Amino acid sequence: MVFWSHSSIDRKDFGLRWNQALETGGVLVRDKVELTLEIEAVKEAAQKVA
Numbered sequence: 001m002v003f004w005s006h007s008s009i010d011r012k013d014f015g016l017r018w019n020q021a022l023e024t025g026g027v028l029v030r031d032k033v034e035l036t037l038e039i040e041a042v043k044e045a046a047q048k049v050a
Contacts, residue, residue, distance in 0.1 A: 001040070001041050001042075001043075002038065002039070002040050003037075003038070003039045003040075003041070004036070004037070004038055004039075005035075005036070005037040005039070006034075006035070006036050006037075007034075007035045007037075008032050008033060008034050008035060009032075009033050009035065010031055010032060010033075011029070011031055011032075011033050012031055
C-alpha cells in the first residue's frame with residue numbers, strides 16, 4: 001500500500017524564527033512550509049505459535 005499526504009505547517013509554531021531580508025525585497029525563508037509525504041507499508045504474514 002502506498003499513501004500520499006499533503007499538508008503545510010507554520011515554522012514559527014516550532015520556534016523557527018530566524019530569517020534574512022533579501023536585497024531585492026522579501027525574505028529568504030517563508031513562514032509556511034509545504035509537506036508532501038509518500039508512505040509505503042507492507043503487511044507481514046501472521047506467525048504461527050507452536
